[in-house]
Amino acid sequence: MKKMKEKEQVLGNLCLAVEILKKSKSFVRIIPEVRTNIVYCLQNAKDVGDVAGIHGRITNIEDYPFPSGYPGFGASDHLARKILEIRRYNPEYRAAVNFIYTKELGKWLKKYCRKNGIIYGGIDRTKEPKRISKIEKGSMPWKVKEAIKSAGGKIPEIFYEANAPGKEDLTVIIGKSATSVAKRAVKIAKAFEKDSLSLKMNFLS
Amino acid sequence: MKKMKEKEQVLGNLCLAVEILKKSKSFVRIIPEVRTNIVYCLQNAKDVGDVAGIHGRITNIEDYPFPSGYPGFGASDHLARKILEIRRYNPEYRAAVNFIYTKELGKWLKKYCRKNGIIYGGIDRTKEPKRISKIEKGSMPWKVKEAIKSAGGKIPEIFYEANAPGKEDLTVIIGKSATSVAKRAVKIAKAFEKDSLSLKMNFLS
Amino acid sequence: MKKMKEKEQVLGNLCLAVEILKKSKSFVRIIPEVRTNIVYCLQNAKDVGDVAGIHGRITNIEDYPFPSGYPGFGASDHLARKILEIRRYNPEYRAAVNFIYTKELGKWLKKYCRKNGIIYGGIDRTKEPKRISKIEKGSMPWKVKEAIKSAGGKIPEIFYEANAPGKEDLTVIIGKSATSVAKRAVKIAKAFEKDSLSLKMNFLS
Amino acid sequence: MKKMKEKEQVLGNLCLAVEILKKSKSFVRIIPEVRTNIVYCLQNAKDVGDVAGIHGRITNIEDYPFPSGYPGFGASDHLARKILEIRRYNPEYRAAVNFIYTKELGKWLKKYCRKNGIIYGGIDRTKEPKRISKIEKGSMPWKVKEAIKSAGGKIPEIFYEANAPGKEDLTVIIGKSATSVAKRAVKIAKAFEKDSLSLKMNFLS
Numbered sequence: 001m002k003k004m005k006e007k008e009q010v011l012g013n014l015c016l017a018v019e020i021l022k023k024s025k026s027f028v029r030i031i032p033e034v035r036t037n038i039v040y041c042l043q044n045a046k047d048v049g050d051v052a053g054i055h056g057r058i059t060n061i062e063d064y065p066f067p068s069g070y071p072g073f074g075a076s077d078h079l080a081r082k083i084l085e086i087r088r089y090n091p092e093y094r095a096a097v098n099f100i101y102t103k104e105l106g107k108w109l110k111k112y113c114r115k116n117g118i119i120y121g122g123i124d125r126t127k128e129p130k131r132i133s134k135i136e137k138g139s140m141p142w143k144v145k146e147a148i149k150s151a152g153g154k155i156p157e158i159f160y161e162a163n164a165p166g167k168e169d170l171t172v173i174i175g176k177s178a179t180s181v182a183k184r185a186v187k188i189a190k191a192f193e194k195d196s197l198s199l200k201m202n203f204l205s
Numbered sequence: 206m207k208k209m210k211e212k213e214q215v216l217g218n219l220c221l222a223v224e225i226l227k228k229s230k231s232f233v234r235i236i237p238e239v240r241t242n243i244v245y246c247l248q249n250a251k252d253v254g255d256v257a258g259i260h261g262r263i264t265n266i267e268d269y270p271f272p273s274g275y276p277g278f279g280a281s282d283h284l285a286r287k288i289l290e291i292r293r294y295n296p297e298y299r300a301a302v303n304f305i306y307t308k309e310l311g312k313w314l315k316k317y318c319r320k321n322g323i324i325y326g327g328i329d330r331t332k333e334p335k336r337i338s339k340i341e342k343g344s345m346p347w348k349v350k351e352a353i354k355s356a357g358g359k360i361p362e363i364f365y366e367a368n369a370p371g372k373e374d375l376t377v378i379i380g381k382s383a384t385s386v387a388k389r390a391v392k393i394a395k396a397f398e399k400d401s402l403s404l405k406m407n408f409l410s
Numbered sequence: 411m412k413k414m415k416e417k418e419q420v421l422g423n424l425c426l427a428v429e430i431l432k433k434s435k436s437f438v439r440i441i442p443e444v445r446t447n448i449v450y451c452l453q454n455a456k457d458v459g460d461v462a463g464i465h466g467r468i469t470n471i472e473d474y475p476f477p478s479g480y481p482g483f484g485a486s487d488h489l490a491r492k493i494l495e496i497r498r499y500n501p502e503y504r505a506a507v508n509f510i511y512t513k514e515l516g517k518w519l520k521k522y523c524r525k526n527g528i529i530y531g532g533i534d535r536t537k538e539p540k541r542i543s544k545i546e547k548g549s550m551p552w553k554v555k556e557a558i559k560s561a562g563g564k565i566p567e568i569f570y571e572a573n574a575p576g577k578e579d580l581t582v583i584i585g586k587s588a589t590s591v592a593k594r595a596v597k598i599a600k601a602f603e604k605d606s607l608s609l610k611m612n613f614l615s
Numbered sequence: 616m617k618k619m620k621e622k623e624q625v626l627g628n629l630c631l632a633v634e635i636l637k638k639s640k641s642f643v644r645i646i647p648e649v650r651t652n653i654v655y656c657l658q659n660a661k662d663v664g665d666v667a668g669i670h671g672r673i674t675n676i677e678d679y680p681f682p683s684g685y686p687g688f689g690a691s692d693h694l695a696r697k698i699l700e701i702r703r704y705n706p707e708y709r710a711a712v713n714f715i716y717t718k719e720l721g722k723w724l725k726k727y728c729r730k731n732g733i734i735y736g737g738i739d740r741t742k743e744p745k746r747i748s749k750i751e752k753g754s755m756p757w758k759v760k761e762a763i764k765s766a767g768g769k770i771p772e773i774f775y776e777a778n779a780p781g782k783e784d785l786t787v788i789i790g791k792s793a794t795s796v797a798k799r800a801v802k803i804a805k806a807f808e809k810d811s812l813s814l815k816m817n818f819l820s
Contacts, residue, residue: 008220057650066671069674168782261476273471274471424627425623
């Protein structure tokens with residue numbers, strides 16, 4: 001009974017998070033080719049069935065983010081496994097959202113995080129040992145360790161994941177709830193849009 | 206903060222209720238022309254902004270129920286006002302779902318409810334005083350009073366609403382949560398389908 | 411082969427018609443409780459399987475019209491049968507769209523049609539003979555005859571259908587293609603919104 | 616006027632192609648992380664605005680392919696530019712659809728194509744000259760040339776594109792219409808599913 005209430009609260013928080021993302025024209029500019037997912041898990045999540053995400057992910061339709069389906073448990077695999085692994089270090093983290101990573105965005109985000117007191121890190125997958133990447137779905141523990149190492153031993157709240165062969169580079173935000181990571185993602189999208197516009201204006205002048 | 210959690214729990218329960226309806230091919234047969242909505246409100250709901258429903262309602266697409274949009278507060282008007290009025294008599298009722306009413310279904314439902322210990326009632330809107338129906342959105346208090354009267358003074362958990370000029374006849378199920386009214390609606394849809402099929406088979410033999 | 415091309419052209423025209431409706435915030439104000447459908451049929455349409463409509467109809471989501479599903483043949487029943495019956499009088503009419511009817515809108519539309527040279531008519535279903543309305547789906551021939559009678563013997567391009575017990579009053583626009591009826595519907599929605607706003611401002615002053 | 620009809624025919628053919636994909640549970644297994652798109656262009660297509668695709672791409676929802684949005688011109692960028700480049704060699708090709716590529720699938724597809732008389736090719740992007748890949752959206756002419764080279768000078772109707780840093784490996788089918796590439800994609804998905812299942816059964820025994 002208590003678990004059912006918690007499940008409902010998780011799905012409802014995802015509804016509100018989608019609402020936040022949907023309204024942001026800026027966010028659409030950082031939706032990756034693989035599309036954005038946003039996940040939020042139960043307090044005692046053990047496996048991907050305890051992690052809720054958006055069925056079909058969040059895509060872009062005519063300049064706005066658009067959820068292809070409803071929130072549901074088991075709707076995410078990759079991002080779900082990522083948050084589960086992170087929780088082995090700190091179970092307070094229960095949510096994650098992803099978007100594009102480019103060198104330009106990474107450089108900007110590093111500064112943004114320093115200014116705003118957010119721990120930032122990154123995973124360079126060229127460093128990944130071959131014996132790990134060979135195993136289907138075997139990279140996650142190494143990746144999270146690497147992200148923590150990149151942030152000087154702390155769990156980074158924002159980190160990129162780049163240079164894996166055949167995988168799109170991505171940025172991930174982790175946090176305590178789906179709405180909190182959604183809010184942060186929209187804030188970042190807006191600030192980056194504004195700054196990259198003024199950057200372009202500098203080029204022009 | 207506590208209210209936010211409650212809001213999330215309400216939206217999440219609606220996600221689960223939609224999931225229940227979506228899987229039922231039988232339910233699609235009782236979706237009305239005006240389409241089905243399902244609502245669930247906060248414990249201390251005061252107005253339609255405290256009642257969540259499905260944006261765009263639940264329609265039928267290729268033989269399955271399909272939610273046009275996400276759950277959201279303020280997404281329903283008519284059904285929202287109905288549950289708010291019912292709550293003046295018993296605030297334990299927080300959810301409602303609607304579907305078709307026909308004389309055949311009504312007759313069947315009356316029996317079904319008697320057999321299953323469910324209080325059944327109905328509103329015949331030809332009895333509605335003209336001075337009431339004239340007022341925009343003014344009928345609700347009269348309608349709920351009438352439904353209670355029809356059930357011998359008790360609040361009927363299932364009731365029809367029929368014979369209003371320009372309005373489709375509908376059946377309404379009320380209950381304590383969106384999932385509970387969805388489950389009951391699907392159960393009824395299945396039982397009615399089965400019984401009306403055997404009815405037809407009797408005709409044929 | 412030729413018929414396949416025609417089918418594709420019909421579905422594509424419906425895609426464009428939905429595009430037109432979707433952008434109109436004014437149109438959302440005249441979407442009825444039963445939701446809007448828009449149909450377009452093959453040149454030699456014989457039955458509802460030759461008429462394409464929008465699966466799940468067009469609903470309103472957060473202030474914009476929104477198609478619940480894709481265009482498809484057989485997706486409409488009622489409006490499909492209406493255009494088929496009208497085509498018995500003039501097969502050039504291949505498309506129809508519907509929206510709300512109220513006395514206020516009807517009065518306004520009558521003037522609007524006169525000013526713009528559009529033939530307007532209406533069906534008062536209280537006049538319908540009982541022996542007809544008893545037959546399931548039997549009313550269509552009478553209704554179309556009545557609409558033509560109301561317009562002095564001509565097929566009205568816009569007509570209302572009102573006062574049927576248990577049915578929402580509706581306005582219908584017929585035309586040669588889905589895009590043409592969609593454009594006219596949006597134009598009317600905008601003009602009516604503008605005029606009814608200035609009407610309200612008159613009341614206030 | 617004639618161009619309008621052609622536009623409608625293109626959009627309608629995409630509606631039918633989506634219908635074909637939607638029904639295939641097998642196809643869902645080969646939808647890539649970047650999601651599937653399907654494009655179809657006008658006979659005299661000059662730029663991406665003359666190529667129609669599916670807004671938001673085709674994703675997977677609860678074991679079925681699901682189009683996030685409607686067909687529309689300009690809805691695709693990458694796949695649109697690919698078909699435009701291929702048309703420089705043979706303008707009869709007007710449609711394309713993409714899905715996953717893995718070594719296992721590639722090996723199987725090569726055999727499948729030989730058996731069925733389909734020209735098969737592939738692009739290994741590790742061979743791409745650096746001066747080309749540096750230019751934003753500059754790779755297309757090289758890629759199509761490479762695909763043709765890989766197929767012994769003929770345009771391959773099915774080809775993979777692999778080993779680009781930060782890009783998911785993909786298979787592409789090209790053809791004369793959206794429905795024809797959709798049908799072929801579903802046929803392949805089914806045959807591959809069947810064969811890979813029997814492969815697994817061999818492993819088990």
